[in-house]
Amino acid sequence: MKILLIDDDSVFRETLGRSLRKRGHEVAGAESQEAVACCRHFQPESILLDLKMPGESGLALLPQLAEIVPGARIVMLTGYGSIATALEAVRTGAHDYLTKPADADQIEAALSGRARNAGIAVPSLDRVEWEHLQRTLADCGNNISRTARLLGIDRRSLQRKLAKYPPPR
Amino acid sequence: MKILLIDDDSVFRETLGRSLRKRGHEVAGAESQEAVACCRHFQPESILLDLKMPGESGLALLPQLAEIVPGARIVMLTGYGSIATALEAVRTGAHDYLTKPADADQIEAALSGRARNAGIAVPSLDRVEWEHLQRTLADCGNNISRTARLLGIDRRSLQRKLAKYPPPR
DNA sequence: CTGGGGTGCGACAATTTGCCACATGTTCAA
DNA sequence: TTGAACATGTGGCAAATTGTCGCACCCCAG
DSSP: OEEEEEOSOHHHHHHHHHHHHHTTOEEEEEOHHHHHHHHHHHOOSEEEEESOOSSSOHHHHHHHHHHHSTTOEEEEEESSOOHHHHHHHHHHTOSEEEESSOOHHHHHHHHHTOOOOSSOOOOOHHHHHHHHHHHHHHHTTTOHHHHHHHHTSOHHHHHHHHHHSTTTO | OEEEEEOSOHHHHHHHHHHHHHTTOEEEEEOHHHHHHHHHHHOOSEEEEESOOSSSOHHHHHHHHHHHSTTOEEEEEESSOOHHHHHHHHHHTOSEEEESSOOHHHHHHHHHTOOOOSOOOOOOHHHHHHHHHHHHHHHTTTOHHHHHHHHTSOHHHHHHHHHHSTTTO
């Protein structure tokens, strides 16, 4: 399968690209800038599109890509998910939506359009907390003080949480 | 606008129905059982469908309703929200997806297809924890031990949380 | 330059958790 | 009927987390 990875993080593109090639796919990578051109040349069957990128938002890119390769399966990827953005993505034309961290298996499944996740695993309490926290933090433009106020916890506590989880991921 | 409310909670149907009628809509309500038949007779333009119902899941009902009234706008409603279920709903044919608690304004907006969004109050961390906890607990048939295991916390801690929050709320 | 915000961090008391134990219930199958 | 397996309610305690203050430093509009 011809897959195009669009993400401004080159390390991520490389890592994921390697994994997908091992599985027998033909992979190309691109930053948001080159995305449109690259898509035109490469004519991928599947596209993995990062939602949050410095330059143009993945959401803006989506319609353009869909026009260039109408048959391609487009999957949005984002660091933290919210239902609102997921719906937004799907409405705009995405076929699926994933949140990081997503392993190569999940990504491949989504790109293939294979049904995944029959059983919706119940996330742990910590997991839920972490996701909500990340989402809110992003909404606040990484403003820790404001985030803490919104979440109703002390800034110090937020700092500690942030300092603790990140490493293990 | 002709609106059909499908939810097994009659109180909820009544309350919401009243609000929507005040806004000048023609509203009918139905339980999951009667949903299909009711839909056939009423021929609504919009349908609000509860995702989680005792009998048949809203998800199962969705395709049937869509067939009966192809032009209707179908909005899923659920007590908790997860990206996975939201996508599932949209993939199955829903036009939008809301999570309780949703006020009449939000619901009306969604049913009308108007862009809503804008001010989605950020829930506090405690609030998120509480909701996820309640939802999981319900999934486990109020089995505290199992819930605690799923959530990755100690049974004792869960008990204490349950004992603490309820009163104020 | 000054005040208002934001960030990072140390310290300490107040809470909350994790964990074990024990006494009852319930349920199901031998 | 009896026993094993599992659920629930509680008590107790050490360990971990949180809430709060305080202080130093940055940055930026006034």
